[in-house]
Amino acid sequence: xxxxxxxxxxxxxxxxxxxxxxxxxxxxxxxxxxxxxxxxxxxxxxxxxxxxxxxxxxxxxxxxxxxxxxxxxxxxxxxxxxxxxxxxxxxxxxxxxxxxxxxxxxxxxxxxxxxxxxxxxxxxxxxxxxxxxxxxxxxxxxxxxxxxxxxxxxxxxxxxxxxxxxxxxxxxxxxxxxxxxxxxxxxxxxxxxxxxxxxxxxxxxxxxxxxxxxxxxxxxxxxxxxxxxxxxxxxxxxxxxxxxxxxxxxxxx
Ligand code: ADP
Numbered sequence: 001x002x003x004x005x006x007x008x009x010x011x012x013x014x015x016x017x018x019x020x021x022x023x024x025x026x027x028x029x030x031x032x033x034x035x036x037x038x039x040x041x042x043x044x045x046x047x048x049x050x051x052x053x054x055x056x057x058x059x060x061x062x063x064x065x066x067x068x069x070x071x072x073x074x075x076x077x078x079x080x081x082x083x084x085x086x087x088x089x090x091x092x093x094x095x096x097x098x099x100x101x102x103x104x105x106x107x108x109x110x111x112x113x114x115x116x117x118x119x120x121x122x123x124x125x126x127x128x129x130x131x132x133x134x135x136x137x138x139x140x141x142x143x144x145x146x147x148x149x150x151x152x153x154x155x156x157x158x159x160x161x162x163x164x165x166x167x168x169x170x171x172x173x174x175x176x177x178x179x180x181x182x183x184x185x186x187x188x189x190x191x192x193x194x195x196x197x198x199x200x201x202x203x204x205x206x207x208x209x210x211x212x213x214x215x216x217x218x219x220x221x222x223x224x225x226x227x228x229x230x231x232x233x234x235x236x237x238x239x240x241x242x243x244x245x246x247x248x249x250x251x252x253x
Pocket of ligand 1: 142146147150151185187188189190198199203204205206210211214215216217218219220221244
């Protein structure tokens, strides 16, 4: 008698590779600004010691790099916090119209810088969602921030919420329906080949552009993990030249 045990380890290997890539990317992202600091500090201690103009320029660049590092570390911490809680279902009842209002008012000044208006479309009698208030607030903030960054100047962002009776996806307690939250922008849109990869950590369609608008490449990974923890769903639709719609489905409370 010969017994053969076969295990499919492709999933384990894939997860392991993602973890290794993630550490490599995160280290690289943090190392780059640090190298700039070291170079500038040495220059300011030596050759540019008395050069007031160089000092101002270098300090300005160092400030921008430090701000970027701070955003990166904050995003990394948020991501690991969500991942740590991945296996416990959130338990708050969340008032979605209030969440939309709060997000819109927080980001209105940023939108106004680009003359973008945020419009809210939802009824106040919407059922409450089952979720974690803080995590959902961060995820929505990321989606609307992206809409502001990648939307056209002088355009409109529409933030809407609706009840869906028969959600298609594998949503927790789906017989009770789901809450659908959509963030729609009027921007350049995203080419179809990029869409499946957008939620990967550090994935950027255009790294230079993302960096210029203050991106870290982690915003949508945070959204994806939040939605996953909520046992909801995320859908991304985009028409090139017109704009994109990011839709989050959440279970009802
Ligand atoms: P980033 O910090 O680079 O914005 P994200 O994870 O939030 O990182 O988004 C990943 C990439 O997806 C972005 O670099 C951008 O190319 C693309 N993207 C995200 N949101 C939008 C949007 N609303 N319109 C167009 N492209 C978008």
